Amino acid sequence: MMAQSHYFEPNANRPVVGRFAPSPTGRMHAGNIYAALSAWLVAKSQGGTIVLRIEDLDRDRSKAEYISAVQRDFELLGLTWDHGPFFQHDRDEAYLEAFSALEREGLVYPCFCTRADLHAASAPHRGEKFVYPGTCCGLTAEQIAEKSLRRAPAQRLHVPDAAYSFEDMVQGRYEQNLAHDCGDFLIRRSDQAFAYQLAVVVDDAAQGVTSIVRGVDLLCSTPQQLYLQELLGLDHPRYAHIPLLVAEKNRRLSKRDHDAGIEELLVRFKTPEAIIGHIAGICGLAPTCDPATPEQLLATFDVARLPELFSDPVQIPWR
Template sequence: MSTLGASASAPVGRFAPSPTGRMHAGNIYAALAAWLIVKSQGGSMVLRIEDLDRERSKPAFIDGVQRDFEALGLYWDRGPHFQHDRDEAYAEAFRLLEGKGLTYPCFCSRADLHAASAPHRGEKLVYAGTCRSLSDAERRERMSSGREPAQRLRAPAARYGFTDLIQGPYEQNLAEECGDFLVRRSDGAFAYQLAVVVDDATQGVTSVTRGVDLLCSTPQQIYLQELLGLSTPEYAHVPLLVAECNRRLSKRDRDAALDELLARFGTPEGVIGHIAGITGLAPTDDPATPEELLKSFSLERFKENLADPVQILWR
């Protein structure tokens, strides 16, 4: 797909916030780690606003997240790019998958999916393949009910793996540990997995740093990259910042939201320094700008400082 690919001699990373609320400590940590990893290699950063969820993405949050990055000193070199402008690029990729005979309509409701799917690795459900082998007559019958189907991609019984910069080797048998996954939702919106693969390629992203909760999505994305003829970035999945009882920080619960962090630590430098210190990005939690942290940052030292590569208790 000639319109999708891109290349770069120096690493290109990305900030990819969803504009569904104010940034919290976990978002800031992942963004700071991404910036330090790329900038320590002489690379550049892209800002992409991941507003696929049109209902939850609000203009005020889109403006706010850019102001938050700027206030924290996390500057980007290109962008912002918006997913709401990218439907034709996603449609082009979908048509290629469809032309390979790898997609099929899925009529399952959310309740159907939970009833039929088997859990894997905690929250992740493995699709049971309910709609995979429907006959043409059965599909016509379901279409006649007025229910608009989603579109799934057939997952092969093959292992897809990679070596993560933080987590080390990781692989999945897609058929057994993932199942056929969505590439287009029933409301017509393109699914996250397809969109980020297309966007990373188009925007020349070669370095992806994000939370370890997305580690299990990476084999699916590598499979899509293979099907679409796209290169695979280097991945680094950092631990999650968690609150009490191993509960991840969230925008919904306003855990450690940026305005509360600023009230607690006084300045953006205070926020950055505290997060860097407790996560191992810096040796102390003294106030600092990202530029100041960059002077002594080392990916190897960061990995050595991680007592737990999966989660870090917020404090």
């Protein structure tokens, strides 16, 4: 029997609302700035607005001092927002409501697998993720009770043997069979924190986000989010997955490795306009690397040219 196929289109009648969604785990770096600038240009070029959401779902890694720092960084660079800031740390009630709705439909089950168990059971797959093999899917009530005495379970969502596809503004048509390319995925962790996939879908809907611009490394997460939107009766945003800005040896720029941090950028380029202009130039958002504000870049930016701007590279070397 052939797998079902689901193709999703966004509601074209909704106003364009983009988002910045930084995690307060450090100061901004060139990769963050590039993604935020792209999201800002895509939304503003269509007469849209921007939401600022602080994604502090991971309480252990999120630091209070960076919450105000990332906002100051955006303001310094001229990357203004229209709504927010919103926070994830006070959204547990909304996440629980969505989780409970899925639970009532019989779509959620407890999983006792450790990270080591998962790595042993499944080979690396699309996007360096692991396809969950369904180890805990068929546990009896007695087995669940016995395992719960030793370890608190996470909660997974049943996925269908179905292909979920959409038209990405940069990458074109993308399709993933949830059962074969992903497997049942986590929507709540064993420490009771809600997983990113569930939280981001609930937040985007609540905050009216209709335009999501982010790195191509998250492309493979999108079908899972489409599935959650479908189950929860939510509208589908329009997605644009842009190439990654990478350091040496194709390593993604990161806060952890202190790559091209904003303090370093200010020392090197002297002004926010020079930072914005350089990033826009090397990433194809502008024809030159001359200093510019986001507003100045907006004058020549055309969202229809996104596929042309990013037609070849999956990665863009930082220089």
